[in-house]
Amino acid sequence: MAGVTHSTVSRALHNSPLINRETVERIQRIAAEAGYCSSAAARSLVTRRSDTVGVVVTNIADPFVAGVVSGIEETADQHGFSVLIANSNAEPEREVRVARKFEERRVDGIIVTSSRVGAQYVPLLSQMQVPIVLLNNQHPSQFAHSVMIANTQASLDVTRHLIGLGHSRIAYLGDRYGHQSDTERFSGYLQALEAAGLHFEPELAVHGDGKAEGAAAAISALLALADPPTAIFCYNDMSALGAIRAIRDHGLRIPTDISIVGFDDLYISQYLDPPLTTVRQPMPQMGRMAMETLLRIFAGGDAEYDLKVPGELIVRGSTAPPLIPRLTSPPKLLRKENHE
Amino acid sequence: MAGVTHSTVSRALHNSPLINRETVERIQRIAAEAGYCSSAAARSLVTRRSDTVGVVVTNIADPFVAGVVSGIEETADQHGFSVLIANSNAEPEREVRVARKFEERRVDGIIVTSSRVGAQYVPLLSQMQVPIVLLNNQHPSQFAHSVMIANTQASLDVTRHLIGLGHSRIAYLGDRYGHQSDTERFSGYLQALEAAGLHFEPELAVHGDGKAEGAAAAISALLALADPPTAIFCYNDMSALGAIRAIRDHGLRIPTDISIVGFDDLYISQYLDPPLTTVRQPMPQMGRMAMETLLRIFAGGDAEYDLKVPGELIVRGSTAPPLIPRLTSPPKLLRKENHE
DNA sequence: CTGAAAGCGCTTACAG
DNA sequence: CTGAAAGCGCTTACAG
Secondary structure, X not given: OOOOOHHHHHHHHOOOOOOOHHHHHHHHHHHHHHOOOOOHHHHHHHHOOOOEEEEEEOOOOOHHHHHXXXXXXXHXXXXXXXXXXXXXXXXXXXXXXXXXXXXHOOOOEEEEEOOOOOOOHHHHHHOOOOOEEEXXXXXXXXXXXXXXXXXXXXXXXXXXXXXXXXXXXXXXXXXXXXXXXXXXXXXXXXXXXXXXXXXXXXXHEEEEOOOOOOHHHHHHXXXXXXXXXXXXXXXXXXXXXXXXXXXXXXXXXXXXXXXXXXXXXXXXXXXXXXXXXXXXXXHHHHHHHHHHHHHHHHOOOOOOOEEEEOOEEXXXXXXXXXXXXXXOOOHHHHHHHHHO | OOOXXXXXXXXXXXXXXXXXXHHHHHHXXXXXXXXXXXXXXXXXXXXXXXXXXXXXXXXXXOHHHHHHHHHHHHHHHHOOOEEEEEEOOOOHXXXXXXXXXXXXXXXXXXXXXXXXXOOOHHHHXXXXXXXXXXXXXXXXXXXXXXXXXXXXXXXXXXXXXXXXXXXXXXXXXXXXXXOHHHHHHHXXXXXXXXXXOOOOOHHHEEEEOOOOOOHHXXXXXXXXXXXXXXXXXEOOHHHHHHHHHHHHHOOOOOOXXXXXXXXXXXXXXXXXXOOOEEEEOOHHHHHHHHHHHHHXXXXXXXXXXXXXXXXXXXXXXXXXXXXXXXXXXXXXXXXXXHHO
């Protein structure tokens, strides 16, 4: 070293006001020249903070998740935090392993994105005694903060949009894993039907897997009905993608024969043909909000427990009035004219 | 604690063969009951390994990048490594900050994904004295290992496929940022033209930005040519997405009027209408290979310096024979007729 | 304004 | 098979 002690160097590098200006500058210069870089591990051992947050995701390759993580990372970086990422693949053993790993690394906080966190998982994480933020997740509020899209409202908007176009046979293609998001979206759909005086038909509620693959079987079931739907509200854009393909495979046109709505507004949804009507979730912003919640808690402040983010209905080409209007008696002719 | 010393506990928890079986079990039981979890920071201070790898990405929201990271994380997890992620956004200051952060955290290795690592950046990282793996990146070989898709070969395959369909006016929609991937793909395109005895027309080489947005201007330029192309080979699927939209905006059909090929085989590409002909890059597998390269080096073995991964041409509906056979003399008229 | 001391929670030779 | 000791690289009261 260069003339001074350990402690002085440490203080100088932190720009401590206790130290002589000149000394500080000299030390910083020498440190830079020597390529000195302090050890986060040693520091965190004494400060008891790791300046690290752990992010648990089902799979980072999911575009919704990737968008959220992008926002988390951005905000974390601005505040000097590192982000540790771990896929859980929704497998219980991996979830446990991830929790363990984050605990060893003494993360200062945890964000869990759109997994279906089970009754055991959040308590497992909460043992760690660090703040937890759940993003679009089930929310047992005593353990964790949450950031959620306003599912019910957005879903009401979607369903009203379809009803407004003249649809009355509207199907809901849900997710089969019991995500809270699915429950809430379904509930908004029901509310809108009811408000419009439409009867809910259980045969019109079907389930996919939240991915494109899972939609085909559900769509086949819908199209096999005696009176198939003229519009389908899909749990998310990925399901909509699968639905669109399945509908085309059945020889039907979108939106002429069937209108389709998604949820998420993935980047690619605007590029589909026809462009997808959907609900925009501001993914990076939601990630940022989750990270900001943690930062607020780290700073000793108190943070909102339930942040609701409004979703925005984006109307594009995948929705249109139905070919066949409901109930009125000689409507076929009328409609036909409008279409040509 | 429970009857024994510090050191014994440490050994027992590592299943050291030195320790009495019974003692080991007793200690492990007590540790489990007490919810003991060792500190990675303290451990890494003495072992001088962090069991952490740093991953630098341009932006995790890019679907190619997310696919790669998914493979990295999977493999890292299997071997007890954590992954730290950092967006560079291709901004030089952020790249420097990221390098600094990884150095403080004493990552055991670094993976850089598909950024255009500049002449300064790799040396900056290499100062850290840890192994570096570049994925689909420029490769100054004395500093880093690399995993790359076999761009030239794949590009030859694509261009031959188009020539085989009867195309002779084939455009290349590249990336304007000087990625090595772009250079290599362009070179495969040239080679295939030459091998087929076709003359390269500079007016048919245009540049986008690797994203959908950047394609529109390039496509307009191509379609404004006196003799526009009948097929376009796009640098990646995102560009192809933008190209498809721009071509439709010009009132032309795909593949009838123009064939389109991409590169990547993003998840969504199979769901486009028409499904996109493209080159499959096995993204998670490439991530896995990058991580395995690091693991091999950590274990003291030597690892391949230049891993080439073959890309697979996936022919789908976006390519077809051209409407106008080449060379025939009054082609404009022919074209008109075919269009109506 | 600077130094000496203690300690964060581990691992690992070195003895016994 | 187990213990005592040293040390990894920092920060932070406590003196001066």
